[in-house]
Amino acid sequence: MGQDVEYGESPWTVSIIYDDFDAWRQMSCTGTIINKQWIITAAHCNYRKSSHNQNIFTRIRVFVGNSHRRGTIVRVFSDQIYRHPKYRLRNRLSVYDIALYKLNYDISDRINRSIRQSFKMIENLVNTVCLPHEWDPEFNSERQFATMFGWGHIDAPGHSPHILQSGQFLLESNRYCRNMFLCTQFSLQSPHPMKTRGCAGDSGAGLVQYTDWHRTRAILIGVYVGHSGSHYCNESIVGLFWVSVVKHIDWIIETIEDNS
Template identity: 40%
Template sequence: MDDIFGVFRYPITDAPINRVYAGSDAEFAESPYTVFIKFDTPGKVGAITCTGSILNKRWVLTAAHCNYNKTTLRDIYNRIRVFVGDNQHPEGGECIRVELHNMFRHPDYNPHLDLNDIALYKLNTDIDINGSIESVHYKANTVCLPQYDISNLGLNWEREFATGFGWGQLYSTNNMVWRAKVLQRAEVLLEGLNVACNSLLCSRLDWVPEMITRICVGDSGGPLVQYVDRHRSRAVIIGVTSYIWTINNTVLCNANIHSQYWTPVAFHNAPTNRVYSGNDAEFAEAPYTVNIKYDTPGKRVYSGNDAEFAEAPYTVNIKYDTPGKRFASLCTGSILNKRWVLTAAHCNYNYTTLKDIHERVRVFVGDNQNPEGGQSIRVELHNMFLHKNYKPGRDLYDIALYKLNTDINING
C-alpha cells in the first residue's frame, strides 16, 4: 500500500512516556472502529483484555491468540464482552456479549509459530453504527478492508509508515502494570518486502531505535492501519496486532524489544468475501470486504441521500491514480464551462513532499448514477492550477482549476 503521509516520528528526547509504549492518546472519535475486548469468568478472579476492529454492525476482527491457552489449546475464560464506541474509557460506550461458539479462529492458526493469528467474533446484538445513544463519547464506525494480496501482503518493497491503535499496557515494571485509560495511538515503521518477517508485517526496533513506539500486552488483536486520504479519515486495516519478540525473554514492553509483528489482513482477505468459521462444513456468514473506493460504510456525505438522475449535472468525479500502482484517490468537482472544472487544491497533493501523489488525472462527466460513467477526460498535471496562496498545513485558499484536455460535451 502506498504511504503518502511522509515521516512521522517522535524524537527520543521529546517522546511521550507511559503509552502503547511511547504512543499518544487517541483524539476523540479518532479511531471509531477500535473496540476493547474483555475476557473473564463470573465469580472467578482475573481477566485478560484484547483490542479489536469493527468490520460491520455484527462482526469484529481480532487476534486468534486472545483468550487462548497455548498449552491446553482451550479458551481461558468463558465470558466475552466487547465495548464499543468510547475511546476515552476502555469499558465505556456500548457493551455487547460474544458467545464462545461465535469466536471463529482461523482454522490454520498455529499457536506456537503465531501464524494465521486472526479471528472473527460474531456479536450477540448489532452495533449502533454512528449511533443514536446520546453520549458525548459515543462513536462507532467500520474500518475498511484491503484488497486481497497473497503475494505482497499488502506491502511495498521499501519501508513505510502505519498507525496502530490499542487498549494495552502503558508501562510495566517487574511488580506493577499501568493500563491505558484512553485509547492509544502508535506510529510504526514497517519493514518492506526486502526484509524477511516470516510472512507477517513487522517493525524492527533494533534498526530504528528512535522509533520507540511499540505494542504491549492488551494491544493484541488491535488494528494497524494506513490512510487513503490526507485528512486521515479513511483508514484501511492492513494488520492485526499479533506479538512482540523480546530479548532475554523479558515481559517488560518498555525494554529489550527486538521486533513486533502483525498478521497481514490482505493475505487473509480472500475474494470469496468470507472467512472460514473453523470447521469444514460451513463458512462464517460475515461479509469480509468492503469497496474502499466508493462504498465505505459511514463515510458518505454524512446523512446524505442519493442524488436524483441528472439532479446535479455540473458535478464531476475526479480520479487520481498511477498506472501500475494499486491505490487511487478521489475528489469531486464542478463544471464551469466546457473546458474548465473547479475543485479543491488539496486533491492529489502531498502536503509533506509538496508534490502530486498520482500521475494520472481523469474527470468523469455526465453520469451521477455511476462514478466512472459518462465521458472520461484526462487532465495533464501541468494543467492543474492550484491557488497561488494555498496553505496546505492550514487549508487556506483550498481551491483549484483544472483545464481539461478536450471539451465537455455540454448537454450533448
C-alpha cells in the same frame, strides 16, 4: 503503547475483556470493527491450547463507542469465535494468528438504544474500518509508515491506559520480513529511537494506513500478534509483528458470509 488519541480518532477500535462471571482475574485484548456485527482480533487471545474448549474464560465483552475506557460505552457480548482453521499455538508467532468474533448484537442497533441520544455525531465515535480488497505484490515492497491503535499497557509495571493509545511505526519491507508478517524493528543505536511499543493488551490491535492526508479513510492492513526482545513493556522490545490482513481476506469474507 504510545500517545493518547484525539476524541473519536479511531472509532473502529474496541477493548475486549475476558473473564468468568465469578471473575477474580481477567485478561484483555484489542479488536477492530469491520462491520456492524463482526470484530477482528488475534487468535491467541483467550486461547488455551490444552483445552478441548480452547477458551480460557467463558465471558467475552466487547467495549465500543468511546475512546475513554471509563467513559460511556456499549457492552456487546460475543456470541461466536472463529479462529483461523490453520492456527496452532505451537510457536510464539503464527501467520494464522487471526480471529473473527461474531457479536450477538448489531452494533448500530445497540448504539441506537444506548447512546445515540447522548451523541449527535455517534458515527465519529463508533464506525467500521475499511478492509483491503486484494493482494498487491507491490504492497510494502519498500519501508512505509502505518498507525496502530491499542488498549495495551503503557509501562513496565503493567498499568492500563484510561484513553486509547496510538503509535506510528515504520514497517520494514516484505523482503526483510520474509514475506510472512508485517514487521518493524527498533534500533537502540539510532540517534532518534522510536519509543512506541506494543505491550500486553495490544494483542489483536489493528494496524492501519490512511488513503488521504486528512486521515479520513483508513484501511486495516495488519493485526498485532507479538514482539521480539524483552517480555516487559519497555524499550528492550526490539521488534513488532502483525499478521497481514490482505493475505487472509478470502477467509475473512467467506467466514462472514457463511455465518451471517
